[in-house]
Amino acid sequence: MRKEPIKEMGSDNRAQAIAQKIIANHCDRDYVSEGEIVNASVDIVLGNDITMPIAIEEFKKIGADGVFDREKVVMVPDHFTPNKDIKSAQQCKLMREFAGEYNIKNYFEVGSMGIEHALLPEMGLVLPGNLVVGADSHTCTYGALGLASTGVGSTDAAVAMATGKLWFMVPRTVKFIYSGDLNKWVTGKDLILYTIGLIGVDGALYKSMEFSGPAVSRLSMDSRFTMSNMAIEAGGKFGIFEVDDKTRAYLKERSDGNYEVLSSDADAKYEKIYNIDCSDIESQVAVPHLPSNAKSARDIKNVEIDQVVIGSCTNGRMEDLKIAAEILKGKRVNNNLRTIIIPATQNIYLEALKKGYIEIFIKSGCVVSTPTCGPCLGGHMGVLAGGERAVSTTNRNFVGRMGHPDSEVYLSGPAVAAASAIAGRIAIPEEVM
Amino acid sequence: MIIKDRVIKYGNNIDTDVIIPARYLNTADRRELASHCFEDLDKDFKEKMKEKKIIVAGSNFGCGSSREHAPLSIKESGIKAVIAVSFARIFFRNAINIGLPVIASEEAAKHIEDGDEIEIDLSSGVIKDNRSDGIFRINPLPDFIQKVIKSGGYINYIRDSVNK
Ligand code: SF4
Numbered sequence: 332m333r334k335e336p337i338k339e340m341g342s343d344n345r346a347q348a349i350a351q352k353i354i355a356n357h358c359d360r361d362y363v364s365e366g367e368i369v370n371a372s373v374d375i376v377l378g379n380d381i382t383m384p385i386a387i388e389e390f391k392k393i394g395a396d397g398v399f400d401r402e403k404v405v406m407v408p409d410h411f412t413p414n415k416d417i418k419s420a421q422q423c424k425l426m427r428e429f430a431g432e433y434n435i436k437n438y439f440e441v442g443s444m445g446i447e448h449a450l451l452p453e454m455g456l457v458l459p460g461n462l463v464v465g466a467d468s469h470t471c472t473y474g475a476l477g478l479a480s481t482g483v484g485s486t487d488a489a490v491a492m493a494t495g496k497l498w499f500m501v502p503r504t505v506k507f508i509y510s511g512d513l514n515k516w517v518t519g520k521d522l523i524l525y526t527i528g529l530i531g532v533d534g535a536l537y538k539s540m541e542f543s544g545p546a547v548s549r550l551s552m553d554s555r556f557t558m559s560n561m562a563i564e565a566g567g568k569f570g571i572f573e574v575d576d577k578t579r580a581y582l583k584e585r586s587d588g589n590y591e592v593l594s595s596d597a598d599a600k601y602e603k604i605y606n607i608d609c610s611d612i613e614s615q616v617a618v619p620h621l622p623s624n625a626k627s628a629r630d631i632k633n634v635e636i637d638q639v640v641i642g643s644c645t646n647g648r649m650e651d652l653k654i655a656a657e658i659l660k661g662k663r664v665n666n667n668l669r670t671i672i673i674p675a676t677q678n679i680y681l682e683a684l685k686k687g688y689i690e691i692f693i694k695s696g697c698v699v700s701t702p703t704c705g706p707c708l709g710g711h712m713g714v715l716a717g718g719e720r721a722v723s724t725t726n727r728n729f730v731g732r733m734g735h736p737d738s739e740v741y742l743s744g745p746a747v748a749a750a751s752a753i754a755g756r757i758a759i760p761e762e763v764m
Numbered sequence: 765m766i767i768k769d770r771v772i773k774y775g776n777n778i779d780t781d782v783i784i785p786a787r788y789l790n791t792a793d794r795r796e797l798a799s800h801c802f803e804d805l806d807k808d809f810k811e812k813m814k815e816k817k818i819i820v821a822g823s824n825f826g827c828g829s830s831r832e833h834a835p836l837s838i839k840e841s842g843i844k845a846v847i848a849v850s851f852a853r854i855f856f857r858n859a860i861n862i863g864l865p866v867i868a869s870e871e872a873a874k875h876i877e878d879g880d881e882i883e884i885d886l887s888s889g890v891i892k893d894n895r896s897d898g899i900f901r902i903n904p905l906p907d908f909i910q911k912v913i914k915s916g917g918y919i920n921y922i923r924d925s926v927n928k
Contacts, residue, residue, distance in 0.1 A: 418790035484832040484858035533824040708786040
């Protein structure tokens with residue numbers, strides 16, 4: 332009996348994962364191999380009020396006449412804004428003046444500003460097939476739209492703004508296949524916390540993470556953004572979903588349909604493939620001080636809290652506010668804590684207002700803030716004191732992330748956050764409804 | 765170029781929030797950033813720095829945010845090099861881009877102890893531990909990255925290539 336020939340792997344196999352294809356497309360090549368360093372063109376360069384001031388300094392050192400494309404540089408003052416103190420006001424002023432001087436089209440002033448990683452997709456600025464860099468680590472969020480985007484530093488942003496190009500090392504790809512039904516209240520946040528718990532905070536170091544499988548096609552776009560957002564929390568370079576009908580529907584009102592849909596070749600090389608059964612995943616909480624410390628929320632007993640934050644580039648979108656409103660409706664948050672809700676963009680804020688969510692939040696005793704990163708990075712609008720503990724829908728629970736080095740952050744999705752706000756301790760929705 | 769100094773040793777997953785806490789990111793002033801470097805991780809960092817100017821750490825050094833303020837504050841503090849089992853991707857890029865020597869070597873990072881005097885020879889790619897006489901070979905960096913380092917950082921490299 333003749334055996335099937337063993338399929339050639341390595342250099343003879345020119346099959347590519349989506350990350351390779353996108354990078355190849357941006358350096359006029361048909362094929363790029365993993366580990367190779369290439370100089371590729373970028374579609375968008377992003378910066379914010381923290382990273383832009385240094386990028387501007389470096390940009391000036393290059394001595395370029397202008398930015399490579401005034402429509403492809405995006406600036407969002409979202410971290411310490413509306414300006415929390417004189418120093419942050421100076422930083423914002425620097426960026427505003429630069430945007431004026433170089434006629435930057437996509438500079439978003441307070442009033443139209445939102446948290447950058449919710450804002451760019453909403454504005455249709457990032458599209459399938461794009462290669463995007465941002466001087467912010469959560470730039471990987473846009474991978475939910477079938478594109479390759481990644482965080483870089485300020486010097487990188489400066490070079491990309493001046494030349495439209497940047498060096499990239501072509502990453503290896505790790506694939507995650509999600510199957511099975513999602514449990515009640517489980518959203519993208521629970522899936523990604525579970526996944527990071529499985530592989531660790533460096534489990535995808537330098538890799539492209541590909542999220543796929545039948546369960547993924549049932550996830551909302553908002554949940555997909557949440558998952559791509561936290562790819563960096565496993566060390567990932569990209570966190571990519573392939574384009575499907577939901578992606579197309581999302582993009583319909585945001586673009587003219589002029590984009591390229593790419594997908595991984597069927598025989599693409601994966602460094603590792605993880606099969607994850609979603610029916611095993613309950614509402615998750617990542618306990619201090621690593622996002623990989625994920626546990627089932629129901630197993631965490633008697634952890635009293637001082638603050639709840641629902642917002643950020645991870646979970647400040649409509650789906651998150653809807654879940655929070657469903658749980659908080661007609662109830663009061665616990666007297667012993669503060670609950671801060673931050674819609675991620677002005678549009679989300681407005682829609683939540685129209686749907687009546689904002690009224691529900693205020694009547695239940697929450698504070699609703701204008702879009703800002705605020706407490707997510709311990710900036711303002713809800714900084715923790717020593718010894719205090721928060722449940723937060725943000726993405727990092729490192730030491731001192733939300734304020735005092737002796738404070739603690741427990742990461743969760745919106746359902747656990749809202750339930751915990753009512754209970755005054757870490758709780759699951761079933762306990763308060 | 766040979767870098768010779770004593771070592772401060774730290775653990776795994778040293779994140780950018782403990783290298784330079786976000787509450788200080790409302791400035792880009794390098795001196796000011798350096799004055800808060802490692803403040804939330806190690807209150808004695810400044811004291812140790814007086815006689816130890818190389819950091820050796822575990823895996824995933826520099827994980828978290830993209831803030832270039834992290835390698836900048838380390839460099840501006842006077843730290844001459846960082847050796848780690850592995851580095852987070854953006855931190856590694858940023859360090860190369862600003863000219864802070866970063867070396868990934870599991871063997872060296874695990875062997876070298878706090879307080880050891882070590883010598884790093886970047887051109888021959890060797891680390892020597894003077895306490896134990898241990899010798900560690902560093903994997904050569906990709907050509908492109910070596911060119912960036914030789915130019916003294918990414919901005920200089922770009923300026924050089926534009927002017928060619
Ligand atoms: S919301 Fe938090 S994680 Fe997202 S961009 Fe702002 S500070 Fe960074």
